[in-house]
Amino acid sequence: MVARNDLPAERNRTGMTERGVVPVTMMSSPGTGRTTLLERTITDLxxxxxxxxxxxDQETRLDADRIGRTGCAAAQVNTGAGCHLTRR
Structure with missing residues (x-):
């Protein structure tokens, strides 16, 4: 199932590289301090x-709101019941 995301993922990587974008993906369990780390990293960068x-996030936009308060643009993607998005 994940293999069908390979082509769109490659297009994303290529497009970001061409534009000088450095993507960072961070995943962890709830309550581990991920959003706090992101807030600090964003502030420093x-x-x-x-x-x-x-x-x-599965349902809320609480973390996106916190990220937005740093002054950076923040978009929210709600995944519903799953922990990730898949192409349909």
Missing amino acids: AARRPVAGVEG
């Missing part, structure tokens, strides 16, 4: 380069 975030 924002003075040197543009920063934006895409926050994935």
Whole structure:
């Protein structure tokens, strides 16, 4: 099932590389401090380069709101019952 995401993922990587975008993916269990780490990282990096975030969550936009309060653009993607998105 994941293999069908290979081509779109490669297109994303190529497009980001061509534009000088450095994507960072962070995953962890709830309550491990991931959003706090992102807030600090964004604050530290924002003075040197543009920063934006895409926050994935099953139901809420709480983390995206926290990321947005750092001043960076933050988009929310709700995944529903799953922990990741898959192409249909």
